[in-house]
Amino acid sequence: MTDPAGGEERRELERRAFGRDGSGLSEAEAARLAELRREDAARRDPVSETDRIPDAAEAAAPATDGAGSVADAAPAGPEALDGSAPVRRAAALPETGSAAALVPGRATPAVPTALGNAPSTPLGRLSAEVSAWLATGRWKRPRYLVGGLIALLLVGVLIGVAIPRPRDVGLALRAGEGERRDKVVEGADHDPGSVALLARSDHALLWYATQSRGDLVCAIIDVDGSPPQQNCRPRGTISERPLDVASQSEPGADGNVAGDQGVVSLSGTGAPMGYLQHWSSMMNPDPGLNPEETETWKRITSENGFRATMMAGRMSGIPVWVGYREQGDLCLVVEDGNTYKDCGQQRDVSSPSRFGTDEAPPTLVLDLPATTSHVAYRLEYWTGFSSYLVITANPDPQPTPPFGLKPAA
Structure with a gap:
């Protein structure tokens, strides 16, 4: 029979432990809730007096009738199984620490206890401990919430550092520069995704690219109205001498020419750097010439x-x-x-x-x-x-x- 007072207490503790507006439980209250749940489970599967397993003292003492005489004991041998006498059914005791008497002629029943119900694997024990801690409602306290947020932030930062990404070595492209990049890439054997804009001027664009999986470094100068000019060298030689590339206009009627020169070098970390310069020359001869x-x-x-x-x-x-x-x-x-x-x-x-x-x-x-x-x-x-x-x-x-x-x- 269900105890109304115990049921009300259990429901109140469960509401405080798992409800949205719950305040959490102390360790004593969490233990009390576990005890009430065990008692409720035992009441749902009661053990009758006829099915109760006697303890060690009762098993050792002979049975007596009401007048104090010793009653005839039921046959203890195999003949007890022929139907002449009832055989007591072995049942599990709800109380921890109770002794289970052996029933003649039958195997010893398994006695589930509190220790028997405990998870046997480390993962199961950890899950049980986490569930018990969550039942206390302590996770709702500000220090635990703030600590959890800090841990999540730290994990995100570590993931961002651990996952490699391509370096942003190029300038953001302006209107029309995407089409000029496509012309530079067209027909060239550059590594996919390696072309980047390093420098721009009013006259030219300086592009960086690699070939042969990064073994070759290329400098490409793109002057509007002229075909791109390219110069490539092995990566190991760039630190000794920067990579230069130039584009020159045809001499005019007066002999004057103009051009643009780009230089690409590598930093200590291998990141490309570049600059452009424009030059013009008055192609007048040496005054000392006849x-x-x-x-x-x-x-x-x-x-x-x-x-x-x-x-x-x-x-x-x-x-x-x-x-x-x-x-x-x-x-x-x-x-x-x-x-x-x-x-x-x-x-x-x-x-x-x-x-x-x-x-x-x-x-x-x-x-x-x-x-x-x-x-x-x-x-x-x-x-x-x-x-x-x-x-x-x-x-x-x-x-x-x-x-x-x-x-x-």
Whole structure:
């Protein structure tokens, strides 16, 4: 039979523990709620007196009748199973610590106790402990709520740091720049998603890209009205010498030219950096040139597409010209009735060259045979920290390589 007072107390404790407006339970109240629930479960499955298992003292004492005489005990052997005497049914005791007597002829029944109902796995025990803690309502206290929010915030920050994302190395594109980027990407073998805008000016855009899965770094200059110009080098060489790229306009009727140059380098963390500069040049010759040399200067500049041309020296009164193209290309040109030209890539070193001790060969070399107007000459033009021209008259037919040079194989 249900105890009305106990049921009301249990419902009140459950409301305080699990209700939305509950105030939570103390440890004593939580223990009381668990006890009331066990009692309620026991009342729903009562054990009758005839089914009750005697304790150890009752099992040891003989049964007596009302007059005090010892009553005949029921057969304890197998004959008790033939129906001549009732066999007591083994039942589980609701109280913890009660002893279970053995029923003759039957297996010992399992006695569920409070310890028997406890979860056997660590996860189950943890779940039970969490449920018991939630039943107390302590999680509603401000310190627990604030602590939980801080823990969630910390987890979010750690996830944001742990998950890698591409670095934002490029400038935000403006109107029309997306179409220009598509033209740069079109037909190029750039790594997908590697093209980024590093710098812009009124005249040009400087793009950065990689190839071969990042092994090659490319600088692309995009001047409106001109095809993009590109220069790529292995990533490991960029720290030694920045990557440059240039675009030059065609010389006008007055010989004036203009152009844009971009430079790309890498930071210590590998992030690309770049800048643009615009230049224009009044392509007027050296005032020291005579009219004939001035015309020669204009013709050589126009025919070879040089960005700039200068006179590096003279041999027997004949000018020696050095012309500069885009991206470090330069040429050594001499005209003595015949045209002699050697072109190469300008070197860039970090320390001055010591005259007569360079191990690298000269950048440009011209061998001029003897004519009726001059003797044989060998012209050697070095570039690096500084540039200089060496003119050797009447060189040996098989000269010993000067300046530490080794003979060609």
